[in-house]
Amino acid sequence: MKRFSQLAIPYIVWAAIMLVLPMALIALYSVTELGNTIISFSFTLDHYVKFFTDPDFLIILWRSILIAVKTTVICLILGYPVAYYIARCKEKVQNILVLCITIPMWINMLVRTYAWIGLLSEGGLIWKIFHFFGWNGSELLYTEGSVLLGMVYNFLPFMILQINTALCKMDHSLLEASADLGAAPAQTFLRVTLPLSLPGVINGITLVFLPAVSSFFIPKLLGGGQYFLIGNLIENQFITVGEWNFGSAISMIMAVIMMLLMMAVRRIELRNQGGKGE
């Protein structure tokens, strides 16, 4: 239906200005020298060299990816069963449960993160519960654990909702067919449900991994200033150091790495779709 294809034109123009141009600007800044204007500039690759020749920066990058991976895995492990449970409830209950998961997201993310500070800090509720059960450490807050907790708390709903959407979309008669043909419940799950929910899983991973890898206020609030991630490094370059060119270079590096990672994940989805056709 070619006629409908014209509907995309205004958006293509908009996307060129609002999505492509900004990235082009970052790319431009990342290979130029000096100043916050584009009127006078000279090309250089120094910013990239600076990043890749310094082990400290590389460690930060690695750590940021690592904590985002941990967050994503935890969200997947916790989120999938929850999404599955919700998908198998009656529709009325489903709506309520989905709402229950969505509501916290409407309450500001920073506010919810602050609430954790009160819960985790010395004398807070969770701290007291831990002590009650014989834990003797002094710090819950400002540890890697608290950063991880903050990230899982903030991003888990995205995972649940995405997987849930995929599961609800699924044709339930397929499950019955599978059972009728003699598949055990576990087999049905592995062979039918899981592959069909994969697009949701992929979307969920995207929606969790990306904010997690670049978050700078969760590490700042729950990790303290000594928990420095790549997002903090970029923010620092733009907000306080004023080295926009170096900051742009780090942003480009991040963007490219994320593209590659996400393309790899998407490939899993594609392969899965290809497999079905055979």
Added chain:
Amino acid sequence: MKKGNRPFGKILMILMIVFFYLPIVYMIIFSFNEGKSLTSFTGFSLRWYQHMLESNDMMESLYTTFSVAIIATLISTVVGTIAAIGLSKSKKIIRDIMEQVDNLPLMNPEIVTAIGFMLLFITFKVEKGYVTMLLAHIAFCIPYVILSVMPKIRSLDPNLADAAMDLGATPSQALVKVIVPQITPGIISGSLIAFTMSVDDFIISYFVTGGGVKNLSIMVYTMSKRVNPSINAISTLVVVIITVVLVLINVAPAFLAKRAKKDEIKGRRMMVPAVAAICVVLAIVGVRGLNNKTSSRPYEGQTLYVYNWGEYTGENILRDFEEETGAKVVMENFDSNEQMYIKVANGEAYDILVPSDYMIQRLIQEGYLQKLDHSKLDCMDKLTDDVKNLPYDPGNEYSVPYFWGTVGIVYDKNKVDIRDLEREGYNIFLDEKYRGDIYLYDSERDAFMMALKALGYSMNTENSQELQEAFDWLVQCVQTMEPEIVMDEIIDNMAQGRKALGLIYSGDATYVMDENENMGYYLPETGTNLWSDAMVIPKNAKNPELAHAFINYASDYAGAYDNSSYVGYTSANQEVMEDLSGEGGDFEGINAYIPRSDNEMDEVFVYNEATKKEISNLWSKVKIAASNAD
């Protein structure tokens, strides 16, 4: 289909709900706390609600959050759905390219997207504010809508629209009556995600806003200098509104029409956020409307843009100033001089800035400030001589002092032996006796000041060798002492006595000592940073006349008293300073309140671009070393 009890799923679900709602419940409870603490409940009180309602800033941030979210959701849902339908019928190559383009904000870390928008607006000289925030929100919301709608369209039979048209439907009928209903679940979840992303957004808004326009996230971020339970109050308000709207939508129709059709129930899911948000906006507009008074005052209807440190003004000064002059004050906050500088250097217009000494020097050097009209200022005589006529601005041609003080060590008298402090000075931060029990302040200037002073150097050194030694000193500290590098969290944490030692600004120490009498403030003999923050008017100020009026007001007794007594920093107003530190004053007996003036080692920061850059880079490295030490 097997149903069964599924106890595992049920338990997990319950735990999940507890997990999600525990912080929210906790927040609601503590919004009614009488005290300021976030860990101990001392009594029931509504004072934080009163505080919230009186704060224009808070109510306006609510309005901004929800109005941006509603408009962005509506526009991006419509545009995104249409674009998705259009793209699905486009040539494969266009479809593939656009998929990649859409992936830019989705596949990019949020901060990269945010920086892209910021560079875009700055490059094309678009004044940052409400409109830029809205544009950015629409831009990052549309791809989420497309992402949700696309799979639904893909799963449609491609001949569906043709079939409809063969049966006599016009293209638009085919679209609205056949395709859209089929993909409604995708549209609903897409708009839900868009709304949620917009309401919750911090990073992108933070980089693209300007002119004092704040959403809830930005306000919370800048208000967090001190524990401020009115943040809990405003969040509770949001929870209550959403709950009420939910109940109205889910319960009321059940009473009215029990035979509601199934697809209507589905539709409600999308209506919920929209209606909730509309109610909020109406409520806020209502509250704002009540605040409008009309009378003839000197600056009626004008607006003053102030760019100040977070939590750096008294409780009443802005409102009092507004009432007296009829002007409206829009305040934006920064948490470092550098942050402020970057905005000013990029042409954002403010009427008043409150930078520190060395930054004023830089702003004057680079021609960003205008000379003050001293014929309009009647406040200079009231200010203490200690902060007038300083090297960064001889004769106060450009600046009028606001607060001043020192940087020193706040310590718990029960945990720290004063003799250790006297013997070691700043080197106490390398004393393993206090390992794991210290805070460092996350400011490059002051961290290096401490290290340089510990080593006996000038804090204004330009000598790379000395800077390197200071760097090594700091690295040793973060690698062996397990310090926590904090910003203003130090204030509440020390007031609660959580650690033994910390590097702190004198004004914050005053506040801490006022809250907790076990705390002391010590200034090492090897010297400190004698700083002052002053009000200046940038060249591109839109209303210098009103700015002069504000400078007078903030320097006058009433304004200065309100500022200083609330924030704890030392007032530049001589009389206020004497009254607050004197007998019966709020800060009687608190040594941090009176800056030291008799030590020759104390210095004022001097700006030097090369050194500043070197220190910035080294401090980033110290923080990296700290995180790698864990």
